[in-house]
Amino acid sequence: MGTSSGRRVGRPRAAQRPDSGLEPRAELLVAAAELFTTRGYAATTTRAVAERAGMRQASMYHYVSGKEELLAELLESTVTPSLSYARELLADDVTPAEERLRALCRADVELLCAGPHNLGALYLLPEVHEERFAGFRAVRAELKDAYRQLIAATAAGGVLAKGELELRTDLVFGLIEGVILIHRSEPERRIDEFARATADAALRIAGV
Amino acid sequence: MGTSSGRRVGRPRAAQRPDSGLEPRAELLVAAAELFTTRGYAATTTRAVAERAGMRQASMYHYVSGKEELLAELLESTVTPSLSYARELLADDVTPAEERLRALCRADVELLCAGPHNLGALYLLPEVHEERFAGFRAVRAELKDAYRQLIAATAAGGVLAKGELELRTDLVFGLIEGVILIHRSEPERRIDEFARATADAALRIAGV
DNA sequence: ATTATCTATAGATCTATAGATAATGC
DNA sequence: ATTATCTATAGATCTATAGATAATGC
Numbered sequence: 001m002g003t004s005s006g007r008r009v010g011r012p013r014a015a016q017r018p019d020s021g022l023e024p025r026a027e028l029l030v031a032a033a034e035l036f037t038t039r040g041y042a043a044t045t046t047r048a049v050a051e052r053a054g055m056r057q058a059s060m061y062h063y064v065s066g067k068e069e070l071l072a073e074l075l076e077s078t079v080t081p082s083l084s085y086a087r088e089l090l091a092d093d094v095t096p097a098e099e100r101l102r103a104l105c106r107a108d109v110e111l112l113c114a115g116p117h118n119l120g121a122l123y124l125l126p127e128v129h130e131e132r133f134a135g136f137r138a139v140r141a142e143l144k145d146a147y148r149q150l151i152a153a154t155a156a157g158g159v160l161a162k163g164e165l166e167l168r169t170d171l172v173f174g175l176i177e178g179v180i181l182i183h184r185s186e187p188e189r190r191i192d193e194f195a196r197a198t199a200d201a202a203l204r205i206a207g208v
Numbered sequence: 209m210g211t212s213s214g215r216r217v218g219r220p221r222a223a224q225r226p227d228s229g230l231e232p233r234a235e236l237l238v239a240a241a242e243l244f245t246t247r248g249y250a251a252t253t254t255r256a257v258a259e260r261a262g263m264r265q266a267s268m269y270h271y272v273s274g275k276e277e278l279l280a281e282l283l284e285s286t287v288t289p290s291l292s293y294a295r296e297l298l299a300d301d302v303t304p305a306e307e308r309l310r311a312l313c314r315a316d317v318e319l320l321c322a323g324p325h326n327l328g329a330l331y332l333l334p335e336v337h338e339e340r341f342a343g344f345r346a347v348r349a350e351l352k353d354a355y356r357q358l359i360a361a362t363a364a365g366g367v368l369a370k371g372e373l374e375l376r377t378d379l380v381f382g383l384i385e386g387v388i389l390i391h392r393s394e395p396e397r398r399i400d401e402f403a404r405a406t407a408d409a410a411l412r413i414a415g416v
Numbered sequence: 417a418t419t420a421t422c423t424a425t426a427g428a429t430c431t432a433t434a435g436a437t438a439a440t441g442c
Numbered sequence: 443a444t445t446a447t448c449t450a451t452a453g454a455t456c457t458a459t460a461g462a463t464a465a466t467g468c
Binding site: 037038039040041042043121123124125126127129167170171173174175176177178179181182184186189193194197198201204205 | 245246247248249250251329331332333334335337375378379381382383384385386387389390392394397401402405406409412413
């Protein structure tokens with residue numbers, strides 16, 4: 001299989017390094033994640049990504065069409081798990097809404113801050129607002145709508161006017177995204193504890 | 209005076225446009241603010257900044273040493289007003305801490321969201337974490353410490369353990385920064401109302 | 417004479433393609 | 443034969459400097 005470290009077909013790489021155990025494409029994604037989150041998208045060259053992944057600049061094009069494809073894929077990977085979980089929670093009609101909202105906040109924070117390279121910080125890149133990443137933004141909007149529905153389903157949320165509900169949703173969602181900024185500046189903080197505290201704070205904002 | 213629109217010394221600009229009433233350096237700063245916040249720092253070329261300011265690329269160097277200087281100056285301008293106000297509030301020993309914290313939150317959100325180009329979004333640029341902008345980060349850290357002191361001075365904050373106080377401070381500060389993200393995606397929302405709601409939310413997180 | 421601008425451009429990138437090469441597979 | 447990689451590079455930038463130019467000031 002591709003991941004097994006046996007003899008590999010093709011010309012050997014110029015820079016020999018210990019086998020990462022990852023497929024070349026995954027190596028590129030990991031490298032891109034690290035560079036995009038720390039240096040930014042525009043500031044990261046194809047050469048930097050490729051060399052970090054252990055190959056020469058031109059070889060990258062054997063696996064991806066360019067930087068854009070890498071960012072698009074990384075962005076999707078940051079929302080998809082939270083969105084699946086949010087859908088699951090919306091379908092659950094036995095657990096109280098307060099508890100489901102809390103669970104979503106915790107899971108979202110844990111997912112955003114998980115992994116070695118603070119993938120959540122990809123949201124912050126200005127390039128995300130360009131037309132070509134509209135797909136990602138649509139998925140993100142769906143996640144935000146799940147937050148809105150859960151807040152509306154709580155006892156406190158049920159009585160809110162439409163505008164007030166939107167405002168609370170924005171604040172809760174803003175807190176979750178703001179958490180990424182905190183995590184970026186203080187990465188040593190324990191994530192589980194932080195996720196719990198953020199969820200508490202989110203519920204207080206929601207008015208529960 | 210420089211701002212008066214009378215006859216100007218020097219070769220006329222190639223692209224004639226209505227007088228903005230700003231000094232050329234200010235025109236460059238405004239142009240840079242718009243481009244950095246929307247497209248990002250690395251993605252913005254000196255040509256783009258200069259042309260938007262109404263001059264040719266090379267002419268920019270008559271006023272600034274490059275993009276870096278523009279970003280550094282813009283960054284400072286986003287914190288300095290909030291920091292002055294925070295110092296004022298810290299020195300005030302008659303107003304209750306809760307009220308001062310609320311005032312700081314409101315003012316900070318208003319300042320970050322004010323102006324045509326969402327200057328607050330400059331915080332989010334990955335480049336801000338590079339060594340050369342350490343000065344800005346230091347000022348930002350001082351502002352965060354003011355938040356911490358105000359939270360500690362509240363009735364609820366006074367009894368917190370050190371770690372818990374740090375956590376609350378991070379969450380409050382994260383909310384304020386997260387607000388920029390919301391404002392970026394929903395710029396039409398009324399800022400004063402939004403600032404008030406954010407301050408309320410911040411106090412709830414602080415435990416007041 | 418002084419100044420603010422311009423045009424032109426050298427030097428340093430960076431992206432994406434073309435074509436060569438060094439492995440395994442059969 | 444197939445494949446994954448390499449080297450080399452054309453073409454397109456982008457930055458920052460050099461030197462020219464077209465105003466006003468005296």
